[in-house]
Amino acid sequence: MTLSRVLRSVPMMATALIAALGVFTAPAGASPLPAGTGTPVLHFNADGSTSVEGVIESGHPVTIDFDPARLPGCRGADEYGDSWGISVQYRIDGGDLRVYPVTERVTADGKDTTIRSLGTLQLRPDTHHLQMWFVNQDRSGCQEEDTNHGANYQFDINQPPVLARATYRADWSETLTGPLRRGGALVIDYDPARLPQCRATYRGYPAWDITAFYRFDGGPVQSAPVNQGAEAIPFRIDVPANAQKIETWFKISNYYAQCSAYDSDYGKNYTFSIN
Known part of the structure; x- marks a missing residue:
């Protein structure tokens, strides 16, 4: 069966x-x-x-x-x-x-x-x-x-301290505010307008999503969603106590068509040093 x-x-x-x-x-x-x-x-x-x-x-x-x-x-x-x-x-x-x-x-x-x-x-x-x-x-x-x-x-909801925020704006600027420290936390705040491709709909609703990928010191890749439709959803990353740097990049995918696009600083990824 x-x-x-x-x-x-x-x-x-x-x-x-x-x-x-x-x-x-x-x-x-x-x-x-x-x-x-x-x-x-x-x-x-x-x-x-x-x-x-x-x-x-x-x-x-x-x-x-x-x-x-x-x-x-x-x-x-x-x-x-x-x-x-x-x-x-x-x-x-x-x-x-x-x-x-x-x-x-x-x-x-x-x-x-x-x-x-x-x-x-x-x-x-x-x-x-x-x-x-x-x-x-x-x-x-x-x-x-x-x-x-x-x-x-x-x-x-428990409120651990948020020490740094990485903001990725629609005008293609990126800023890091606050101290990014080992054992601290980093908020990823990504504007979905940076990836306008693959924006198909299904029955009038968005049929795409944007995923953030990140890794510390070249280690295992982790991921999290950064949008619901056109609405941005910031999320928090806990920084390991021995981390030296973090890389981030982003991908938009369409649920019903084989369409995807990346925002990765032309393949270099967005990298921040950790103090």
Whole structure:
């Protein structure tokens, strides 16, 4: 039997995907993130309990692991199979409402099945508070919510000091402000206008993203997103205690076409010395 992991489009879930602030999705069925990823995880367990794995810090991602058994109603189906999905709705520092799916639908033998999925939110460096709740909906209009008895789920964000900021502006200038020190932190603030290529859309929504790549002293390459659509999302990098320099470069990719472009200072990469 061949399993085809194809999402069937539903307007509610498409809206949720685009409305999120700086996110990756990591489909995982019923499994949490592998141990040792370093990303904190908020677990919402089937028995109604909630637990935090790791430390939630500003400028770093946090992963949402929600067990669909917490919202067992609204399990609509149609000729294609399951027609329901669960999303997390959240506000950062009391700001705009954001939505992101915590389930996905996969198709096997022509039938849709809704499965558990992980949603990862990239927090801005100045984030202080995160509140969230969960909504289950199906195509019939049935809806149920998990709101912590109306109080919503509230999380304070740890605030390590940010010592330096690298800013990459639309006019192709780059500046480093603040002391970049070993054992400190660096915020990457990248303007998406620097990479205008590959800007296709899908059903009216951006179908591209920009990734920052970085490495210390020629070591392993690491990466993080720097945008959600045209909106820039600064992120924080922790500087190792023995680092001498950091290199950065950026890539835009299109989801649906083989199109990509780089911003790498003509292949030299953007390099900053660390004191």
